[in-house]
Amino acid sequence: MRALSVESMVESGASVIRAEAAALTLLAEKLDHRFAEAVELLVQTPGRVVLAGMGKSGHIARKIAATLSATGSAAYFLHPGEASHGDLGMLREGDLLLLLSNSGQTAEIAAVLSHAERLKVPAIAITAGAESMVARRSTVTLLLPPCSEACPEGIAPTTSTTMMLALGDALAVSAMRKRGISRTQLAHWHPGGRIGWGMQTIKAFIGESEPLPLVRADASARDVVLEMTSFGKGVAGVVDAEGDLIGVITDGDLRRAFDRMLIAVAGDIMSRDPITIAKHASVDDAIARMQQNKITVLFVMETETSRRPWGLLHIHDLRLNV
Template identity: 50%
Template sequence: MARPLQRAVAALTSLIDNPSVRLSGAASEETLATAVEDRDLASATRVLRLEAEALTELAASLDGAFIRAVDTLAGISGRVVVTGMGKSGHVARKIAATLASTGTPAFFVHPGEASHGDLGMIARIDAVVALSNSGETKELSDVIAYTRRFGIPLIGVTRRAGSSLAEQSDVALILPPVPEACPLGLAPTTSTTMMLALGDALAVAMLERRGFSAADFREFHPGGQLGSALLKVSDLMHKGGDLPLCRLETPLSDVIFEMTAKRLGCVGVLDGDGTLAGIITDGDLRRHLKPELLAERADSIMSPRPKTIRPKALAVEALREMNDKQITTLFVIEADRRPLGIVHIHDCLRAGVA
């Protein structure tokens, strides 16, 4: 028995078996509160350990059936239909969402609604993943029969190898026979954790088999912090007519006009073949301020070899580079050093990149 649970039991037993023991109100309440807290922590620890052990057994139990399941999902031209009833249904919804967000088109069908018309959502080019702890969930019977009638691949996830679901499935993924974390052995706990983890394993295996990249991932996650973290420099950069540019021989009077018009605080200086030779910032102008400044050329005050970045770099990389170098802009170039765009630190911050 875990030590916190022992302390809780001992404290409660003492209070029950020794009615003559009288504690002050504050001390009694504190003792009972501590006993309850210890009991709760012991319960939580037991549940987490049981579920962790179950996942370890699940990992060890994976075999050729898992490979066949991945082959089946990779071989269809349609979508993956995930279904289940009760707690298994809630898990099935999450598995469908994970598959869809990682490059495997998928959706959830409620087995009860399937019997009342939603079977029409399942096409012959699809595959079905059905979840049932017992493998005898009656609400799944119509879905199972439908897949058998039209030759739709069926992957069953269940704990019972001899169940109806396992026997009817083209591929049966059998969960190891570990106890539920619920002390009554009734509430689905360990079993649903294993189902959820197995769904994640299928999704990641499919992701890797398809060569799904971070760029692909961003296409399905354009919003929120995740979408911002996957933004590329090319998504934020100013380009075309918004680029502040001049030539080596451009008079500084024109440079100032260009910098003011483009409002990015700098101008890129191009050499004869159009490659980026330097940069002039508003700080450079202030440092070189003198009466004859306007008559001088751009190359007289430019800073050579300005900091640049690739268009395919993540915006978070550009932000880090600007923070490290204490600058506010980066010109965007490819290998030929011809400027494709420019990204300002404010562009990153407005997009939520941090």
Template identity: 45%
Template sequence: MGDPVPFLATARRVILQEADALHALSASLNQSFADAVALLLDAKGRVIVSGMGKSGHIARKIAATFASTGTPAHFVHPAEASHGDLGMMTRGDVVLVLSNSGETPELADLVGYTRRFGIPMIGVASRAESTLILQADVGIILPQLGEACGRGIVPTTSTTMTLALGDALAIALMEHRAFTPENFRDFHPGGKLGAQLSKVADLMHRGDALPLVQRDTPMSEVLLTISQKGFGVAAVLNSDETLAGIVTDGDLRRHMQGLLDHTAGEVMTPDPTTVSPSILAEEAVKVMNSHKITCLFVLDPDRPAHVAGVLHIHDCLRAGVV
């Protein structure tokens, strides 16, 4: 095992240097940032993000962040752009070009194309006198700070600032558009993010899957319904189809003596805990945990006290909500 001291010292030096760079970037932002946001908001088409090398990797991430927060965007590789991908840019788009030096030769054709066809371009570089900034409609200047490698050859501090700048642009656009968690879920239906933002309506069972019985239903039929539907519970309805109560395993045990001589209305637990289909499934899980239950009936917001669905804890587990 190596001595951890020098490794930890290096790690802390790098992280602190990059943190200082982010503070410098924040302090340096001016009207050009606001102009860039305004230009992006006015885009009738898509935001095209481009960069070469490490800037290209950052550009891909920025494009992905834009796209997932309500700003249609995609990445165009500058080298591929010179071999046909320039056709991916059209009037109505806005182009965001990243280059720490502002002189990356592979960007020349892409920059020239935007100038020739009047496509608005935002340039991000560390030199105000660079070709990219001079050609751009809006130029954002990164602070000229040393890279964290100490030799100025490994893009570290500069890429960290560029990445943070892209996040700042995306969040500014997102907040201006009042982008909601529900909107975010539309772009993230899979994975943990999608699970966390799932609503009860996305996971609940409806229609024929619902275990529904009437108050006067004999318990022999209630047991069949509970068994067939597989939720371990049945909703008991009044004559007007509103929810009167539920029959659970606990109710069955409490009425074990002479159970089959009773009706659903005589055995049920009245006024059960219910939820709305519009709440997050995560919130429904909290309700189940707090009441120590495994199933919730969902009421129709347009028809008070009418059952719209049923949600089981297993549905939430399968979706990755818990």
């Protein structure tokens, strides 16, 4: 084992990142009409996208399959080594084949390509081998620019697999945009974890609406304090005769009106035109609105145009426990 200083190790790591970043920049500059053709194939495919690759390329292919599925292109991974032992039956007419091979000469992929040709399944190749077997036999070839691996011996796939991964993300996101995948669709596909938590609607997050801390404009300051205290949210809404929200009163509003507490009414203390949000907005939308307006509580309305309060959301309600 070599003795390396902290500075040497940091510089070694940084040099790898710089090399791969430079390769990604070059890859972006080299994209051409073939990339657009590949996106069209993805979007027009009636079946599923079948990804295949061996070794490190196979690991990248698995990740790209997951990203495609998460963004509107149903995809799965076919192991080329298992394909010749029965798994070729996973590939059907109407599917699209997406092959990853840095050299383009991976022997195990040949059988997959032959079966795809029998089924008239189109193939997209991601490879650095412009004249390789995979490039010649594919419908569209996306060439990786010639870049040295970040491995000091130039052997371990590093830079090449980073470019493959980025190109897979580019295909998935471009196809998603062309399909017009909505935020609602993404929420259906990501119900778990931080993504799903943030994309759920405020209505789903709160559940059933409970009684709200509301007072009329002529309510005394004492009544406002009692209403705020009973709900523990540090806020009271002020409504008119029709029940529409016309203002809010926070702890800060009460402190600022302390010298008028004995004579003031809610209409004198309240902040007018309060920031609100609709119940069908997402939790992430609510967090963003609080941050943008530097507030900690939002009255939730039936719709964006409605002034009738439906619920109440406090920043403390949004503690993430996933």
